[in-house]
Amino acid sequence: MYKIYNYCKRTPDIVHNLTDVKIPIIINIILTLGLSFSVNAKPNFKQxxxxxxxxxxxxxxxxxxxxxxxxxxxxxxxxxxxxxxxxxxxxxxxxxxxxxxxxxxxxxxxxxxxxxxxxxxxVVFDHMLKELKQFVTDNNIIIKPSDKNAGVCLMYKHDYDKEVMRQLQDETVYRPATHAEYDYATQDFTDKAKTLNKTLFKSLKLNSIIPTKFKPANFYILPKLHKQYDTFPKGRPISGTCSSINKGYAMLLESELKPLSLHIPNLILDTPHLLLRLQNLKLDPKRKYMLITADINSMYLELPIDVCKRNCIKHFEKFKNVTDFPFPITKNELKTLLDLSLDYSYLEYNGELFYQRKGIQMGNSASVSVANITAEVELECLNKDEIVFNGRFIDDILMVVDITDFTNSVDEWLENTFKHNFLTFTYEYSLENVNFLDLNISLNSNNEIITSIYSKPMSKHEFVHFSSNHPKHLLKSLPYSCGMRIIRSCSNENIQLIELEKLREKFIRRGYPNHLIQNAFDKLQNKSREELLKPKSKLLIKFLSLHQPEILAQYNISCSxxxxxxxxxxxxxxxxxxxxxxxxxxxxxxxxxxxxxxxxxxxxxxxxxxxxxxxxxxxxxxxxxxxxxxxx
Structure with a gap:
């Protein structure tokens, strides 16, 4: 226990107590290790x-x-x-x-x-875990990770339940349901699935991808500590659909929509993709540019299901002849798959059933692709000549706008640009720098784009502790892989060195040996940023071949x-x-x-x-x- 305490005493406070109960020192030590910490337990040979x-x-x-x-x-x-x-x-x-x-x-x-x-x-940790269990039980406490990596939250169960029910009682999004209604809906789902099976891969018996045991989605929330609150923070709603009846059909739909998503030119796949696009963006040093970041508010909940279906079918009709689908499908069959995946959004909390009548379930296997395609159709308003760069990562948008010839105010232009009949936006703009994903993006005096690592102020992200019951090769590789991320993301070498030293301190706090960290940093000295930016994943290479083939040409990469x-x-x-x-x-x-x-x-x-x-x-x-x- 002393060894664990010695490791943890220098760790920043990542435990948030939303109760009036004082957290015992042992409980605080356990939770400071992080929820990913794996206990050194007796081997479970049955597992x-x-x-x-x-x-x-x-x-x-x-x-x-x-x-x-x-x-x-x-x-x-x-x-x-x-x-x-x-x-x-x-x-x-x-x-x-x-x-x-x-x-x-x-x-x-x-x-x-x-x-x-x-x-x-x-077995030393067993006693500590028993104290944790007793503490939670005696005080009726629930422990959850908070939203945006803000740490671990201790909450009274009744406060957590109150926030959950506040959301579920919003009749514009959810409505109460009965078990009889759910049973009828599952039977209706089975009948539609059998009908689809008669036309789509009859020999494969698609109705067999209906789970033998199924239940409504498991509803829970992640407290938004980064938002202002009085007594209890609002929660991000999540629907765990792992055991839902339409899980298999949502996976089938995702396999068809994912190739279609490649035909969204402004889509950003990940940070390496964004860095490649920004590096390839050449701005005129004589003109004036503005950096804009925007966020679609509650995107998954605000997308009407009928609009999602209509836009997915529209996108399918437009690109079906130039898309490599895993299996051939007709417009009507796609519509049936959309119905099966999106129309049976039942969820359960504390034994009570609800139906999500608006938006996509956050947890549905096809939710990201459906949201991406729907947003692409809905955001045609962003296709303006003055927008020289437009990138979107699901609901987050980054734009570079040429404002040299603006006659109206910037605020007026933004208000007109982000006007939509059902989507709402929050946005920020700057002539110097903005934060997007995990990057800080800025313009220098010559309009060259400079990037560096960005971490949200509330983020308490901590690496898995070195004493955790994880494979040692995984733990030993973390300093090296995280260092490569810094070199890749930071375009300025001085900033790279500063961020690497910060990284060193983080790993020291988490119990990593100094010699292991130093060995990783010695290997990083031989890594160049250009080498780390080179596209490697098959998905990224495929996407670049469709929309930015000039980037692949710079690296002499062919899409085979x-x-x-x-x-x-x-x-x-x-x-x-x-x-x-x-x-x-x-x-x-x-x-x-x-x-x-x-x-x-x-x-x-x-x-x-x-x-x-x-x-x-x-x-x-x-x-x-x-x-x-x-x-x-």
């Missing part, structure tokens, strides 16, 4: 067994599809629907060739080997399609990480390789040769998981 069984199924299906020839001429639809079926129904049927690839005793032998490699776990055999080359077996088991990843990987090499079928062995089995880890014992359990 590990389930993970190994899942890995066996993944490898078997991989070999199954290769055996059918999908590595060379892959049936995209079959693979897509198979992936969706497995996602919505975790107990989806086992692969028919699994017994030919793996022996019946494989799991038992592997678990036995892992048990022999396990060592006693540190990826073959299915390349995509199928690796299979990841994901197991819960536990540092009490020595060489866990190596043992699991070695066992899988030895097992598949013992396959007696010559036909399957030819497919197994190209299978590259890798291990990856999941975290099952994070503080977030414990706190969710205690809040239940």
């Amino acid at each position: 590990i067994s389930n993970a190994i069984n899942e890995g066996m199924r993944k490898v078997s299906w991989h070999v199954f599809f290769k055996n059918l020839g999908y590595d060379d001429n892959c049936d995209e639809v079959t693979l897509l629907v198979h992936r969706i079926k497995k996602t919505v129904n975790p107990s989806y049927k086992p692969c028919p060739i699994q017994h030919a690839v793996f022996s019946d005793s494989f799991v038992e032998k592997l678990i036995s080997k892992l048990r022999n490699q396990s060592k006693p776990h540190n 399609p990826t073959t299915q055999s390349q995509r199928l080359s690796e299979v990841f077996v994901v197991v819960p990480y536990c540092n009490n088991i020595k060489d866990m990843g190596k043992i699991v990987k070695s066992a899988f390789h030895k097992e598949v090499n013992l396959c007696t079928s010559n036909r399957l062995r030819k497919c197994i040769v190209d299978v590259h089995i890798c291990t990856a880890f999941s975290v099952k014992t994070s503080l977030r998981k414990y706190i969710q359990l205690y809040n239940a």
